[in-house]
Amino acid sequence: MSEPHPEREDKRTFLQKLAEFIHPGPDSREELIETLVDAQDNQVIGSESRQMLEGVIRMADMTAGDVMVAAPRMDLINIEAPFDELLHTIIETAHSRFPVYDKDRENIIGILLAKDLLKLQRAPELNIRALLRPAVFVPESKGLNDLLRDFRGNRNHLAIVIDEFGRTAGLITIEDVLEQIVGEIEDEFDIAEDEGDIFALADKTYRVSGDTAIERVNEAFGVTLVASDEDQSFETIGGLIAHEMGHVPKRGERHAIGGLEFVVLHTKGGAVRWFKVSPTVSAGSGRGPQLF
Secondary structure (H helix, E strand, O other): OOOOOOOOOOOOOHHHHHHHHHOOOOOOHHHHHHHHHHHHHOOOOOHHHHHHHHHHHHHOOOEHHHHOEEHHHOOOEEOOOOHHHHHHHHHHHOOOEEEEEEOEEEEEEEEEEHHHHHHHHHOOOOOHHHHOEOOOEEEOOOEHHHHHHHHHHHOOOEEEEEOOOOOEEEEEEHHHHHHHHHOOOOOOOOOOHHHOOEEEOOOOOEEEEOOOEHHHHHHHHOOOOOOOOOOOOOOEHHHHHHHHHOOOOOOOOEEEEOOEEEEEEEEEOOEEEEEEEEEOHHHOOOOOOOOO
C-alpha cells in the first residue's frame, strides 16, 4: 500500500506570510489586470509589457471562433483550376497558404503552400495533389491557449475551423492567435499611425489607408465623396468603397468614384488596409490633390 502524498512544505518566512495577509493577491482576472495597470503606473513594467500580459490573460477566455476569418471571406483554391489561374489567385491575394477544395467549397482536401506551387514550373508533370499538405480541423470552441500549443507542437500555421454541424466556419492562423497577445503584427504595408494615413508615391499617385476618414480624403484631394445610396453614411474610405463595390474588395480590384480611382493594394481580415489613389482620366484636368 502506497504512502499518502506528503504535503508540500511551506517555505515562506513569517514576514512573507504577514505581507500576503496584509496585501493579498488578486482574486480574479479583472483584479489581476488592475494590478498590471498599477504596476505600469508605478513604472514597474512598461506599457507594451502590460498590454502583452493583458493579452495573455484575456486570451484564456477566447476561442477559435472569436478570431477566425469567416468562411465567406476565405480565399480558397479549386483543385481543378489550371496553373495560370492558381498563380493569379496567389499573386492577387498575397497569402502564403491556401485551403484547397475539390468540387465543393465545403470539401477541403488539403493546404497548398504558395512556395510549393513553384515546383510545378520546374516539373509540370507533377500532380498538384502531391503538393498538398494535410489540413488541420479544429472546432469553433477550441481555446486559443490550446490552439497555440497545437500550432507550436505540430509546426502548423493554419487550421480550418468547423462549426457544431461539421461545416466550415472559417480559418485561423498562428498569426491570428499571436496578435491577441502582441497586437497587430505589421507587414510591409503597415505604417505607424502617428506617421499619417495618406502618402505621395513616386509615380504621382497616393497611398491611402483604408481606415482614413472620408472627410480627410475629401479635404486632401479636393473632392466630395458620398455613398450613391443617400440613406447610407460611412466614416472611413474603406467602408465607403466596399459598399459601392457591393462586396469585400480584393487585391488588384479598382473602383472609380468622385473623380478618383481607387486600386486595392492590400487587404487583411476582410478589410482594405491600403488603396492606391489617382485622379481618373476624365478628372485629370480638374483640381488635383491638395496634400503636397
